[in-house]
Amino acid sequence: MKQEAPLQALAGYLPEGTFEQVIAYITQFKVHLTITRERQSVLGDYRHPYENKGHRISINGGLNKYAFLLTLLHEIAHLVTFIKYGHRVSAHGKEWKQEYGLILKEFVGKQYMPHDVEAAVRESLHNPAASSCADEALMRVLKQYDRRKENHYLVEQLPAGQLFRTKDGRVFRKGERVRKRFRCEEVPSGKVYLFSPVYEVELVSE
Numbered sequence: 001m002k003q004e005a006p007l008q009a010l011a012g013y014l015p016e017g018t019f020e021q022v023i024a025y026i027t028q029f030k031v032h033l034t035i036t037r038e039r040q041s042v043l044g045d046y047r048h049p050y051e052n053k054g055h056r057i058s059i060n061g062g063l064n065k066y067a068f069l070l071t072l073l074h075e076i077a078h079l080v081t082f083i084k085y086g087h088r089v090s091a092h093g094k095e096w097k098q099e100y101g102l103i104l105k106e107f108v109g110k111q112y113m114p115h116d117v118e119a120a121v122r123e124s125l126h127n128p129a130a131s132s133c134a135d136e137a138l139m140r141v142l143k144q145y146d147r148r149k150e151n152h153y154l155v156e157q158l159p160a161g162q163l164f165r166t167k168d169g170r171v172f173r174k175g176e177r178v179r180k181r182f183r184c185e186e187v188p189s190g191k192v193y194l195f196s197p198v199y200e201v202e203l204v205s206e
Helices: 007-013 019-028 065-085 094-105 115-124 135-142
Strands: 001-005 033-038 042-049 054-060 152-153 161-166 173-176 181-185 193-196 200-203
Touching: 007 019, 019 065, 042 065, 054 065, 065 094, 065 135, 115 135, 173 193
Parallel strands: 033 054
Antiparallel strands: 001 033, 042 054, 152 200, 161 173, 161 200, 173 181, 181 193
16 A cells, blocks of 8 residues: 655654755655555665656655654665666665765754664764664664554563564564574474564564
8 A cells, every 4th residue: 555645744754844855855856755554574665767757765654753764865865876876886885875874964963853863873874774674773762762562572672482473473482692683483383583683573472
């Protein structure tokens, strides 16, 4: 389910004070912006022009305002990188990181974001991750501004052996940490998957 976003309605998804700067990018590049229902695997995406279609960006509408802003800026950085380099560079290579960093700098130091979010963003400027999901420190801070869901926690908050349910309804048992992720066993198949510590799941009672 996708929803076309009237430009003025976009203000309701963004932190106060950021609309004018964001809309300047949208109008400059004639972006076709779509706001979607929550998607499990992706927060946003950018598609370059083809067959007479212009630049297209879609963003999850369920994100909190700060996550929405950062995801949108992430995709705008892909757009700018495509304009400058086409397909000659990797999706999240140094060219994209440079463009994303330049765009982010326009939004820091202006009290658009809470102090903890701003601090995490400033830290991420040194080496932006391929997505805010991949930047665990930033993700951990952004999660604090989500609407609290009853009985939902981050994987790292659960005790070892705890059962939990993912968004697609599968049930897992939390295991030990392996480097940066947690080894979790699917019930009842016994298959093992690695979970990010900041992945949100629903607690399951035994």
